[in-house]
Each structure stands twice: as C-alpha cells, then as structure tokens.
Amino acid sequence: MIRKGTVMKLFNGFEKEYELRHSKIWPxxxxxxxxxxxxxxxxxxxxxxxxxxxxxxxxxxxxWNKTGETEICKKWWEYMKDIMETNKDNSPVSIELREVFHLD
Incomplete structure (x- = not known):
C-alpha cells in the first residue's frame, strides 16, 4: 500500500460549502x-x-495518476473550481508531500 499526502487551498468563506459538497459526493x-x-x-x-x-x-x-483522465473526475474538478485554487484544467492546485515518518 502506498500512502499519499497532498495539500490544497480552499478559498476563504467556503469551508461549509466544501464540506457539504463532499458529504454529498457523487456515487x-x-x-x-x-x-x-x-x-x-x-x-x-x-x-x-x-x-x-x-x-x-x-x-x-x-x-492512481490516471484518475484525472476520467470524465467523472473532470466533472468533479469543474464542480469544485469556484471554491478552491485550481490549475488551468480545473484540477486543484496540489502540493504532494513526502512521507518522512510512519508508525503502524
């Protein structure tokens, strides 16, 4: 199993909207x-x-890297672009983090 951590940025004032959208994530x-x-x-x-x-x-x-090529992912990015920092293709601006410690 590969563990991945990333950081993204939400626009100010959209905390509740972000949570709401994820609580109703599309099946x-x-x-x-x-x-x-x-x-x-x-x-x-x-x-x-x-x-x-x-x-x-x-x-x-x-x-995993192919998720962004799917139509549903592109649709989700379009749906989320108004509440968070995004790239030109609507994907979230995302900084991948390097794991420096892990404990099971």
Whole structure:
C-alpha cells in the first residue's frame, strides 16, 4: 500500500460549502476512486490557513495518476473550481508531500 499526502487551498468563506459538497459526493466519483485503487481517503481542513490536507492509500501510483483522465473526475474538478485554487484544467492546485515518518 502506498500512502499519499497532498495539500490544497480552499478559498476563504467556503469551508461549509466544501464540506457539504463532499458529504454529498457523487456515487460515480466514489466508484471511480475505488476502481483506481483509493482506500482510506481523508481530507482535513486547517481553519487558520484554509489549507486542505488530503491523505489516501493507493495500490499503484501509475493507475492512481490516471484518475484525472476520467470524465467523472473532470466533472468533479469543474464542480469544485469556484471554491478552491485550481490549475488551468480545473484540477486543484496540489502540493504532494513526502512521507518522512510512519508508525503502524
């Protein structure tokens, strides 16, 4: 299992909207994430900075990297672009973190 951590940025004032949208995540988005090997996926919010910390466990890095090519992922990015920092393709601006410690 590969553990991945990333940081993204939520626009000020959209904390509740971000939570609401994720509480109603589309079933087809969940299916796609599972199909591409995502397990134990969590997103945390730092209220002081509006940084989002995402943690996910994946089976295969190459397969995981193809999630952004799916239509449902592109649709989700379009849906979320008004409340968080995004790239030109609507994907979230995301900084991948390097794991420096792990304890089971």
């Amino acid at each position: 087809e988005m969940v299916q796609m994430l599972h199909k591409y090997g995502a397990k134990n996926y969590s997103i945390f919010l730092d209220k002081e900075s509006n940084n989002l910390f995402a943690y996910v466990e994946i089976e295969n890095e190459e397969r």
